[in-house]
């Protein structure tokens with residue numbers, strides 16, 4: 001089993017990735033920037049979703065090249081770390097969500113590998129149940145060490161097109177639709193992984209109350225503080241997950 005993590009550009013270094021090698025992997029869909037290295041002595045593939053340095057907005061990410069590059073490097077499962085806003089007013093910031101469902105509000109993205117063949121993947125459960133279970137077991141192992149850690153064991157990820165944040169009315173609509181969190185990158189990533197038969201799961205860090213859920217505008221400095229806390233939790237869960245998979 002070789003785990004690949006797709007996450008924010010600094011997350012590999014933050015998580016303690018050692019013996020890092022930078023790769024530019026060519027695929028039929030374009031190239032991808034990927035790092036390989038060791039985390040606690042075990043091989044890990046890390047793909048900075050927004051590039052190195054971070055520069056690609058969510059709607060401009062080459063999701064197809066990214067997923068194919070991970071497969072080419074030997075990844076057998078993919079964990080997607082994402083920053084999200086809350087949609088369910090009951091969710092805390094920061095907290096973690098292990099989503100089990102999603103709703104796709106994106107448009108105009110390259111969302112399939114099938115171009116001259118009719119093929120419809122089953123996507124009833126967009127996140128791989130087995131990989132989710134492994135993540136939730138790791139969550140259970142680390143919760144004792146982090147008294148402030150709050151994890152929602154299920155969630156519905158609403159994937160918006162961005163790059164702008166949502167209006168307050170859009171957040172209310174997402175909640176009526178059944179979403180609990182909102183981000184911009186889960187799709188088409190999750191669907192492409194399914195097309196490849198690659199188990200894919202996510203951990204989302206809530207970094208801001210959804211627009212309109214708290215007074216005033218979304219403040220970037222607050223997002224950064226929540227992100228730092230959330231990623232420390234994700235790091236602990238990742239290390240535990242890898243140790244358990246050893």
Ligand code: HPA
Nearest residue numbers: 083084085182183184210
């Ligand atoms: N909306 C969409 N994507 C996001 C948000 C948000 O409020 N916060 C972080 N990613």
